[in-house]
Amino acid sequence: VQLGESGGGLVQPGRSLRLSCEASGFNFDYYWMHWVRQAPGKGLEWVSRINIDGSSTDYADSVKGRFTISRDNAKNTLFLQMSALRAEDTAVYYCTRSPTTATIFDQWGLGTLVTVSS
Amino acid sequence: DIQMTQSPSTLSASVGDRVTITCRASQSISKWLAWYQQKPGTAPKLLIYQASSLQRGAPSRFSASGSETEFTLTISSLQPDDFATYYCQQYHSYPLTFGGGSKVEIK
Numbered sequence: 001v002q003l004g005e006s007g008g009g010l011v012q013p014g015r016s017l018r019l020s021c022e023a024s025g026f027n028f029d030y031y032w033m034h035w036v037r038q039a040p041g042k043g044l045e046w047v048s049r050i051n052i053d054g055s056s057t058d059y060a061d062s063v064k065g066r067f068t069i070s071r072d073n074a075k076n077t078l079f080l081q082m083s084a085l086r087a088e089d090t091a092v093y094y095c096t097r098s099p100t101t102a103t104i105f106d107q108w109g110l111g112t113l114v115t116v117s118s
Numbered sequence: 119d120i121q122m123t124q125s126p127s128t129l130s131a132s133v134g135d136r137v138t139i140t141c142r143a144s145q146s147i148s149k150w151l152a153w154y155q156q157k158p159g160t161a162p163k164l165l166i167y168q169a170s171s172l173q174r175g176a177p178s179r180f181s182a183s184g185s186e187t188e189f190t191l192t193i194s195s196l197q198p199d200d201f202a203t204y205y206c207q208q209y210h211s212y213p214l215t216f217g218g219g220s221k222v223e224i225k
Contacts, residue, residue: 034214043205043216043217043218043219044154044156044162044205044207044216044219045216046207046213046214046215046216049212049214058212058213060213061119061213094161094162102150102167102168102209103209103214104152104164104167104207104209105152105154105162105164105207106164106167106173108161108162108163109161110160110161111161
């Protein structure tokens, strides 16, 4: 089982960035997928989730209206489109999966760092 | 939103010690609680789900209990590999929320 994030980097406030997470080693379309982030030296914050077929999504209030989660089951890939980025969005973003029976994060990617700074 | 409060935030202990970490929820979450271990520079790892069920592959020295609003994670005999930060997470309702973390340091 592997989850591999990409797309992080340095971006100016107000700009956009798109994160990707490529999944392998399991049936991607059997699992709900999530993004969880961790600001430098801080704790974990759940960001967003998407159901199996992408028909249902949820967001933390801190990113609602600015971030969009999506998935491409044919390519085993999860996305996070981030817009209107703020300094407080600076964090390592982890791609995680949860079984449909419980919203627990049983596999995590290595994470990708997003730094929002001018 | 359900607030999760962990204590202590930092704990100093020695190899072989029995260690207990507490997690409190701001409202009842039944048994919808998970525990994660995170080492510096790495992703968290699931240890416990449904308040007391050990994740496959997690060492048996980890145990957990609790329900409603009070939960505990216990390490029966602390090993060198256990020095890390531990987080609880509720999955009773969205938004999913984590505790602030409990760092277990070497005494």
